[in-house]
Amino acid sequence: MTPDERITQLIKQMQSEGKLPASIGPRQLELLTKSLQRYSGQVSQRIQEKILEDFQAKTQGSMSNEIPDAVTNRGVVADLTSYVGSPEIAEIIRWSLQVSIDVAAGGGRFLNQMQSIDQYPAMELKRMVQRDVPRGFKQGPKGELIPVPDDDWPSRWDAAGGEFYDDRMIAAVDDPVWQALGDGEGGYDDALGNPFPPFAFNSGFMTFDISRKEAEDLGVIDAGEKVEAPEIDFAKFFSFK
Numbered sequence: 001m002t003p004d005e006r007i008t009q010l011i012k013q014m015q016s017e018g019k020l021p022a023s024i025g026p027r028q029l030e031l032l033t034k035s036l037q038r039y040s041g042q043v044s045q046r047i048q049e050k051i052l053e054d055f056q057a058k059t060q061g062s063m064s065n066e067i068p069d070a071v072t073n074r075g076v077v078a079d080l081t082s083y084v085g086s087p088e089i090a091e092i093i094r095w096s097l098q099v100s101i102d103v104a105a106g107g108g109r110f111l112n113q114m115q116s117i118d119q120y121p122a123m124e125l126k127r128m129v130q131r132d133v134p135r136g137f138k139q140g141p142k143g144e145l146i147p148v149p150d151d152d153w154p155s156r157w158d159a160a161g162g163e164f165y166d167d168r169m170i171a172a173v174d175d176p177v178w179q180a181l182g183d184g185e186g187g188y189d190d191a192l193g194n195p196f197p198p199f200a201f202n203s204g205f206m207t208f209d210i211s212r213k214e215a216e217d218l219g220v221i222d223a224g225e226k227v228e229a230p231e232i233d234f235a236k237f238f239s240f241k
């Protein structure tokens with residue numbers, strides 16, 4: 001099965017399982033499928049470019065330190081291939097398809113959430129899945145975690161213009177912070193382009209619904225404030241800006 005066929009099957013499966021709003025018609029479904037197919041190819045290209053950039057940067061660093069030996073180069077390759085799990089192009093394509101599947105699931109949740117925006121007008125960004133190497137760290141040569149300043153999610157949230165409520169990352173559904181996260185505002189080159197999670201490659205962070213009462217109590221929105229659902233272009237629903 002080709003990646004495009006897999007995506008077509010995925011969208012149909014999501015619809016049959018109720019993971020897409022029942023209001024989506026055949027034409028919208030077709031546009032959504034084509035948008036994801038195009039996006040999947042872009043994800044694969046970005047992953048390959050990222051690997052090449054990282055490889056060039058690390059090998060240049062090794063050469064400048066005059067340590068271009070086999071041990072150093074093994075470390076470079078091990079570090080880079082951990083990004084996708086394998087140096088093989090077939091594995092990169094498989095992994096990029098999985099990223100696209102994860103993004104499709106996030107898009108489905110986002111579309112469904114628009115149906116209950118009055119009851120749940122805000123979202124919280126928080127960790128759902130643990131990662132061996134979370135954002136804000138990199139893996140050292142002996143497996144130890146080394147801090148990477150300003151790369152953790154609170155730093156990304158701040159760079160995207162988000163506000164904190166009791167140290168929680170919460171914003172109204174129509175707040176521009178969500179698209180800014182997807183666009184990598186602040187110079188993050190691993191962002192995935194969409195106003196819904198996953199916002200970056202291999203992210204364990206997701207959004208969780210915040211009820212109107214909690215959003216109003218925290219001051220995220222004013223009492224009785226109307227939060228507008230964004231207009232959705234199904235032909236460009238999955239996209240890099």
